[in-house]
Amino acid sequence: MSLEISVIQQSDEALGLKLDGSVxxxxxxxxxxxxxDMVHPxxxxxALNMSGVSFISSAGLRVxxxxxxxxxxxxxxxxVTEMNPGVEKVFEVVKLMPDLSVFGSSEEMDEYLTSLQKQxxx
Amino acid sequence: xxxxxxxxxxxxNVLTAVAQExxxxxxxxxxxxxxxxxxxxxxxxxxMHVAADNPxxxxxxxxEVGVECLELVVEYxxxxxxxxxxxxxxxxxxxxxxxxxxxxxxxxxxxxEFHYNYQDGINTMIVRWSLKRDSKxxxxxx
Numbered sequence: 001m002s003l004e005i006s007v008i009q010q011s012d013e014a015l016g017l018k019l020d021g022s023v024x025x026x027x028x029x030x031x032x033x034x035x036x037d038m039v040h041p042x043x044x045x046x047a048l049n050m051s052g053v054s055f056i057s058s059a060g061l062r063v064x065x066x067x068x069x070x071x072x073x074x075x076x077x078x079x080v081t082e083m084n085p086g087v088e089k090v091f092e093v094v095k096l097m098p099d100l101s102v103f104g105s106s107e108e109m110d111e112y113l114t115s116l117q118k119q120x121x122x
Numbered sequence: 123x124x125x126x127x128x129x130x131x132x133x134x135n136v137l138t139a140v141a142q143e144x145x146x147x148x149x150x151x152x153x154x155x156x157x158x159x160x161x162x163x164x165x166x167x168x169x170m171h172v173a174a175d176n177p178x179x180x181x182x183x184x185x186e187v188g189v190e191c192l193e194l195v196v197e198y199x200x201x202x203x204x205x206x207x208x209x210x211x212x213x214x215x216x217x218x219x220x221x222x223x224x225x226x227x228x229x230x231x232x233x234x235e236f237h238y239n240y241q242d243g244i245n246t247m248i249v250r251w252s253l254k255r256d257s258k259x260x261x262x263x264x
Contacts, residue, residue: 001136025166026133055137055155057162058225093231094224122158 003027005034014045019050023060032063044076049106051082056090077101081109125183129173133165140185145222147187150165153251158251163225164196191263199243206238
């Protein structure tokens with residue numbers, strides 16, 4: 001199964017992507033290359049909608065881990081939404097969950113981002 | 123089910139074949155997911171570490187559903203390499219945490235048994251999952 005990556009939000013500070021398919025050892029390099037290209041130094045909020053991800057292995061987790069470190073180094077956040085139970089279990093096994101901002105739905109995450117934006121503008 | 127896998131085989135082909143077989147045999151979706159993760163880890167590991175110097179390498183992958191157990195057996199020729207004998211993944215804070223060993227950590231954590239044998243120049247990895255709800259010991263796979 002291939003991986004499709006679509007941009008759902010893009011600004012100077014924030015990038016939102018929707019992933020569909022399988023993040024395995026063949027497709028993870030595609031995701032990494034796209035993120036390396038799109039996560040500019042000004043990006044401090046990276047959101048990954050995982051509702052279409054059926055499967056992730058350590059190759060995909062390494063990409064998430066790399067992005068998480070980048071965001072933390074910038075005082076930013078890596079946000080993840082709508083993981084299926086299998087994918088969530090894999091994140092839990094490698095102890096990534098406590099470092100992520102996890103949302104049950106993209107609406108929930110949008111609300112959070114809007115409130116952050118308001119705080120920054122006030 | 124027995125598959126001969128070439129080192130340059132796209133992993134998606136292997137994952138699809140393994141998942142279809144397991145589902146056909148009545149294995150639950152959650153276990154099929156874990157099986158796929160383990161197959162991807164082993165495939166990536168063999169491709170990166172074993173087939174790097176030998177791109178013609180093939181390995182054999184067998185999936186069996188027994189009375190109490192789902193079993194994955196992977197065999198390949200080459201020098202002794204016990205991948206079960208690795209350091210556990212670091213549980214340090216994010217800044218100092220290394221991601222090495224993550225794949226093998228996943229194999230151990232997502233399965234009930236993970237064994238290694240070496241005989242006559244053949245490396246064998248055996249991964250098992252219990253199909254019994256009440257016990258994960260002494261799994262009867264055949």
